[in-house]
Amino acid sequence: FTSYPQAENDEKQKSRQYVQQLSSYLVEVRIPHLIEDIRKCTTPVVDGDTLTRAMHSNGINMRYLPRIALEALSLEGVISTSASAILLPMSRSVYELCEIEMISRSVKWIIRADNHSNVSSMKRKPAVYIADLLNKLFQNSDQLWSRLFERMEQHYNGFVLKIWGPQAKMSSRAYPLVLLRRVCQINGIVVKPRNYDFTSLEKGSSIFLPNDIVDIVPVCKSSIPEWPIPEARDCLETAKVHLAQKDFVRACERANEALTLVSQVASPAHITVATCCSFVGTILHHLNDPSAALVAQKRCLALLDRLALRDNVQIAHAHNNVGMLYHYIGQTDKAIPHLRRSLYLLELLGGPFHYESSALYLKMASVYTQTNYYEMAVKCVKEALCRAEGNEFQEALCRRSYAQILAAHTNDFQQAFKQEKLAYDVYKRLFGPKHPRTKEIAQWMEAYLRQSVKGKGSTVKR
Secondary structure, three states: OOOOHHHHHHHHHHHHHHHHHHHHHHHHHHHHHHHHHHHHOOOOOOOHHHHHHHHHHOOOOHHHHHHHHHHHHHOOOOOEEOOOOEEOOOOHHHHHHHHHHHHHHHHHHHHHHHHHOOOHHHHHOHHHHHHHHHHHHHHOOHHHHHHHHHHHHHHOOOOOOOOOOOOOOOHHHOOHHHHHHHHHHHHOEEEOOOOOOOOHHHHOOOOOOHHHEEEEOOOOOOOOOOOOOHHHHHHHHHHHHHHHOOOHHHHHHHHHHHHHHHHHHHOOOOHHHHHHHHHHHHHHHHOOOHHHHHHHHHHHHHHHHHOOOOOOHHHHHHHHHHHHHHHHOOOHHHHHHHHHHHHHHHHHHHOOOOOOHHHHHHHHHHHHHHOOOHHHHHHHHHHHHHHOOOOHHHHHHHHHHHHHHHHHHHOOHHHHHHHHHHHHHHHHHHHOOOOHHHHHHHHHHHHHHHHHHHHHHHHHHO
């Protein structure tokens, strides 16, 4: 064949320019768009799986994890306001999940390399090999972490970990159980369900024993679509549009149509059936039918449990929905266990500072307040305030709830005024003194101040 060097060089140059354009588009458009969606909570990132899905749905390769991690870290504690919206600070858990995802994938490549190089312990005693690997991971063994850093140098442009590793500077933000869960997910490791003492390594003992490794299962990618029938997905999307337009009747019709389609095509025990049931429950709640909504949400929860999805985002939200509906119909004793289960699962997925943590504790406080369990309500508000660290807007919401509890339960209007004043300062700085929300807080401050002065006067008179 005749070779045309000039034509080949021109083609290579065009391909190089095309790749550079794609890379610039990802860095300048898609990644900032994803970051903004995460801050708006329109793209929830709760664990490594949801982070991966969010990146892939935006066409972003996992090699861009370091860029997203650094951007997320720089936006922690930063509130951006505009005339139409407010962008909340980036949740602490996003950066933490980025590091965990990079470590878990690096562990996968180390296991794969050892398997290909015929490491004897892996072939003959895989449980011993895995237990030793996990111990070295959480023990900060120099031998293992040097291999991890080599993999991160190769795949993630030498990203420097700040939370994990022997030289970590932010080790207080390391949550071993979250890392263990993701490492096991990615590598198909099944460990025994027991309490693992991650501090025992300081005494020279091991956290993981060979008999803690119950099984090793294959992990593979699948091309099976999430929705077995596209028409059902389209029906549900149409229902979401109707719900946004507050056309609840049409939304309910389309959602039930989607539910019927997936039940007939994929059988009643399918994850899309659970998704449809949950959405039907949401619509029925908007139609002021909490009893019917509760039936739909409980069906969703039962389906997810039957499908063995016991620790993912969907079942955590299902517990939350069931708990709130029990509260709406006056069965608080049944609501609290579901709300606590939702909190536990979300902390297992993303650590104690995931983006929903503070809001869920505030929701628990509201449930306790409405049922006159004021001591528990105060504990929940204080916990919510702790979980809102770095998010001034969420802290202001917590302080407002705390002020209402203090005024209603203890008649401590002076302390209620102080909490409301702290919230007022935040709203005034973010929205301005003439914003309706700021004015509303100012009115509450005046009310608490009047009650405080009135109480002092009555005390002096006595």
